[in-house]
Amino acid sequence: MSTPKPKPYVSRASTLQDALAAVARLPGVMTTAIQQWGEIEIVVRKREPKRSLDQNRLQRLWCREASEQGDMTAEEYRGQMKLHHGIAILRRDDEQFCDAYDRLVGWRPYEEKLAFMQEPIDFQVTRWMSKRQKAEYLNAVYVDFTGRGFRLTDPGLKGIGPDQYREVAA
Structure with missing residues (x-):
């Protein structure tokens, strides 16, 4: 041992x-x-400062909106976004994360990877992100969701000021 x-x-x-x-x-x-x-x-x-609460709220809001328009729950969309966009960012930027992901999750079938991203396991992805990484992630999520035809709320309309959104989208 x-x-x-x-x-x-x-x-x-x-x-x-x-x-x-x-x-x-x-x-x-x-x-x-x-x-x-x-x-x-x-x-x-x-x-690098960690992701902001406004960034987290925006991610959750968009997943809820997608669930209202699509065929999955908000948690399923959140898991899908973490797997499709967040993993790539952290694997690129964080050797420790890359090693842990590859060892524990990367070799598994796609359905199991999705399950790892969601509750109750909830493999940490966005919690490891800096503000810059979370902004990159949110931009990818926005492009993905709107590319599928989902209509997402402009953060400026939900109490997240435009100056704070620039931090998210910068």
Whole structure:
């Protein structure tokens, strides 16, 4: 039996004070990591904010609207969109996600993949996305749904302001 792979240490900071607090924890983290892994890599990069609540609401709204016009439930459309559009984005951008998806889901028949995307399993796809990725995803969903003839609500008409939608569609 193999030993579980240790998780990387991740600390986020938006102020100098937060960054200094993270640096203060590094000696202990590095000592443990070197003992477990032998060699370590220290990376500092720009953090991409996670998807927004407005983006999530828009996705759910469009899936409900598709279910009212189509032949599947909103959850089935959500699973289909995750599988058809979200998986490709995350596999392209996230090696850890790509490995997990390929190992757990990618080899399965299409019907099982769809089941994995929906409740009760609900394989995480859009929860891993940054705002930029979620915007790309929503654009693909919009093109897919409207290309099939579904009429989707303009987000500006449902309490999501046009300035917030630009974030989604940018």
